[in-house]
Amino acid sequence: MAAKKKGKPKKTSLADIANSLGVSRTLVSMVLNGRGDENGINSDTQKRVLAKAKELNYKPNQLARGLRLGRTNTIGLIVADISNPFYATVARGIEDLAGQHGFRLMVCSSDEDSQKESELIQMFRDRQADGLIISTTQQNNDEIMALREDNYPFVLIDRHLEGLDINSVTVDNHLGATQAVDHLAQNGAKKIGLLKISPTHLSTMRDRVSGFLDATKTHMLASSPDLIQEIPFNRVKEGVYEALEYLLGDEVKADAIFAANNNLAAACLEYARENGLNIPQDIALLSFDDVRMFKFSYPTITAVAQPLQEIGRQAIKLLLDEILTKEPVVTKKQIVLPTDLVIRESCRIPEKSI
Amino acid sequence: MAAKKKGKPKKTSLADIANSLGVSRTLVSMVLNGRGDENGINSDTQKRVLAKAKELNYKPNQLARGLRLGRTNTIGLIVADISNPFYATVARGIEDLAGQHGFRLMVCSSDEDSQKESELIQMFRDRQADGLIISTTQQNNDEIMALREDNYPFVLIDRHLEGLDINSVTVDNHLGATQAVDHLAQNGAKKIGLLKISPTHLSTMRDRVSGFLDATKTHMLASSPDLIQEIPFNRVKEGVYEALEYLLGDEVKADAIFAANNNLAAACLEYARENGLNIPQDIALLSFDDVRMFKFSYPTITAVAQPLQEIGRQAIKLLLDEILTKEPVVTKKQIVLPTDLVIRESCRIPEKSI
DNA sequence: AATCCCTGCTTTATCGATTTAGTATCACAA
DNA sequence: TTGTGATACTAAATCGATAAAGCAGGGATT
Structure with a gap:
């Protein structure tokens, strides 16, 4: 009282x-x-x-309960940036299924910063999360290896670490990029510039680039290192501006741009808008990863769509499997999902440039 | 071993x-x-x-520590939808400042579902979060009142509960809406349709509508209940389509649309795109809440911008103040931040319709 | 020689929930 | 009268970290 x-x-x-x-x-x-x-x-x-x-x-009191039981019915999700619709949608897929099994999802963004990623992994472990789903920066494999050593349940999404016996759910980035280039070539592109995010080691970027390279070779398109431009993660807008100035300039005169993620493509649109550049008349644009706004941007953007919710669902399934089976000796799985080319207006290169 | x-x-x-x-x-x-x-x-x-x-x-072990200390250095953020750039940006503002004070932020989405909001509040309490920041659905005030009763530190953002001594950080929705209408009127609008989200009780929507009504009266613009269309939160796209069909139809012939949030505006763009509608030639469009894509959509969209990061920063400041002072008898504050009208292309109504 | 203080630790209780290993009581059978 | 077995419950230990209170031993003080 x-x-x-x-x-x-x-x-x-x-x-x-x-x-x-x-x-x-x-x-x-x-x-x-x-x-x-x-x-x-x-x-x-x-x-x-x-x-x-x-x-x-x-x-x-869940702290007391978790302390005693050694589990918290919580799983952690670490992504580069939760405000990116890509991750937000994946997160939704995870959350829904996790919830059905009585698990809570806690999401944190690493900002593509390996230091922060380490801290987050540590934070989740300190708080006894039962498992983790990580879109790793791929720069601090030590932390990931430690998870593996300790038999801590986790699944990598979007990006994977090659040749390791680790659970992962990714998409076929190589094939997706190949199909993108096929499409550009069919629409008359001869010289495609590629924009990629600069932490070079991201497996997604690597695979998209290799798909791009293979396909340009197949189609006997222009190929030179200049055509591949690296954009730092944390200054996409400026980076893309510079890259486009170069690719569109007299020195190169690319006739198409393949943006390796949705942010890069969005920045291209912004550039086009501000510089009176016409897509696809002046240059074609294709994005890897589709987001809602590409449906009503000007012009609408052709994009390689990824099965976002499905990535989440597969990841949480793998994770729950591991959490719920006592024996940690299960073999790990590497799941690769297909992409889907969504054709819109941004790649119709007009006759003149063919 | x-x-x-x-x-x-x-x-x-x-x-x-x-x-x-x-x-x-x-x-x-x-x-x-x-x-x-x-x-x-x-x-x-x-x-x-x-x-x-x-x-x-x-x-x-943070569970053990938290159990013993009675605090966890964790604060919870509950928003309608974290993938909405509005909330994502606010969250960022919160996280940055919280981190500087040694607090972790855990974010969850309520999906505008009061049941889920209750569960999340409960979840955070069960896990001994030290405080909460909530963009409430305003439908389960019981839970909020319980927080107050229990002297649990929390701050409402975006939406507030009127007349209660509760910490909150909002923007001046009324004034923002008024300025939006002023701008439309200056550009020759005579009959402005308003699209709002349907849970009628959201304070944001209510204030925006009242600002809209006051301003239409001031400018002696057309005013009739038909001009205000309610769109259910969970079917924005379909709802907006129907509403626009009606507002643009012969029966009404509105010459401008004021979308009360970014999702509604985006859906308008989508509609325009798919139905060959020209903005602003056929109709003007103005959005309450500005998002990145409005800078490179077609056309670029004039919008009422909110100080997103600042909302977050003020909220976390209030919260930390309350958490860190022993005495819970502090008076609560209601902070109201100004909006900013960002003028772009979507409201230039051509001569003919003036 | 008794007292006091200081340094450097330890003991014990506590947070709240759960698990393990009982115990008390009664009925009924041998 | 002793034993068997339900039935219905409890005491104590545990998870890991921390706080409050206490103690041992040596040197200085009176």
Whole structure:
């Protein structure tokens, strides 16, 4: 009655219920966990416990519970940037399925910063998350290896680490890029510039570039190192501006741009807008990774779509499999999902340039 | 040495360090928390502890710590949809400042579902989050009131509950809407249709609508209930299509659309795109809330910009203030930030319709 | 010699829930 | 009368970290 104004009113605990009912905490715990019958607790007592729990508005302290049980029914998701629709959609796929199995999802962004990624992994471990899903920066494999050493359940998404026995869900970036170039070539492109994000080691970028290179060779298109421009992750806009100035300039005169992710493509649109560049008349544009706005940008953008929700679903399935089986000796799986080329207006290169 | 293949290898605990060094856990705890000197621990012993901790790769179990301390250095953020750039940006503002003060941010989306919001609030409380920042659905005030009753630190953002002594950070929606209408009127609009999200009780929507109504009256523009169209949150696209069909149809013939949030505006763009509608020639479009894509959509969209990062920063400041002061008797603050009209191309209504 | 202080630790209790290993009571059989 | 077995429950240990209170031993003080 007293402490009503000051401090937190201290939530009711198991002990409160036990005391006010004159029974042991053990009994209360058993009843509230639905193990009353199983433990031969009088059904009348059970009712009293349940009633009291409701009356006192009892909510178990999850820290205490997690500490005792060694699990928290929480899984962590670490992505580069949750505000990127790509990750946001994947996250949704994960969350939905996780929720159905009684798991909570906690999402954090690493900002493509390996230091921050390490901290986040550590943070989740310190808080006893039961498992992790990570879109790794691929720069701090030590931390990832430690997870593996420790048999900590985790799944990599979007980017993978090659040749390692690790769970992962990715898309076929090589094939997706190949099809993108096929499409550009069919529309008359002869000289395609590629924009990629600069941390060179990202497997997605690597695979998209190799797909791009293979396909340009197949189609006998122009090929030179200049055509591949690297854009730093944290200054996409400026980087793309410079890259486009160069690619569109007299020195190169590219007739198509293949943007290796949605941010790069968006920056191209922005550039086009601000510099009176016409797509696809002046130059074609194709994006790897489709986002909603490409449907109503000017022009609409042809893009390699990824099965976002499916990536999430497969990842959480793998993870739950690992968390729920006692034996950690399961073999890891590498799941590769197909992409889908969504054709819109941005690649119709007009006759003159063919 | 043994259990290397099966089960988790059990992280090292304080006790492990204490035992292997032949000292008490208390001592180890004190040293590792930097309170060694203060407690008169021999500096040599301190070194040994620190060395051993590093050697064994000790990481404190945050559940245990939180349980004992009654705080977790975690704050929860509940928003309608984290993939909406509006919330994503606000979240970033919060996270940055929180991090500087040693707090972690955990973000969850309520999907504008009051049931889910309740569960999330409960979840955060169960996990002993030290405070909450909530963009409430405004449908389950009970839960919010309970927070207040319990002196649980929290701040509302974006939407507020009127007349209650609760911390909140919002923008001046009324004024923002008024300025939007002023701009449309100056550009010759005579009949402005308003698209709003349907849970009618959202304070943002209510204030924007009232600003809209006041301004249309001031400018003596057309005014009729038909001009205000409600779109259900979970079917924006379809809803906007129907609403636009109506507003643009012969019956109404609106000459401008004021979309009360970025999603509605985006859906308008999509509609325009798919139906060969020209903005602003056929109709003007103005959005409340500015997002990146409005800079390179076709056309670029005039919008009421909100100080996103600032909303986040102010909110976390208020919250930390409350968390860090022992006395919970602080008076609550209602902070209202100004909006900013960003003029682009989508409202230049051509002569003919003036 | 008794007292006090200082340095450097340790002991014990605690946070809240769960698990393990009981115990008390009664009925009924041998 | 002793034993068997349900039935209905409890005591104590545990998870890991921390806080409060206490103690041992040596030197200085009176």
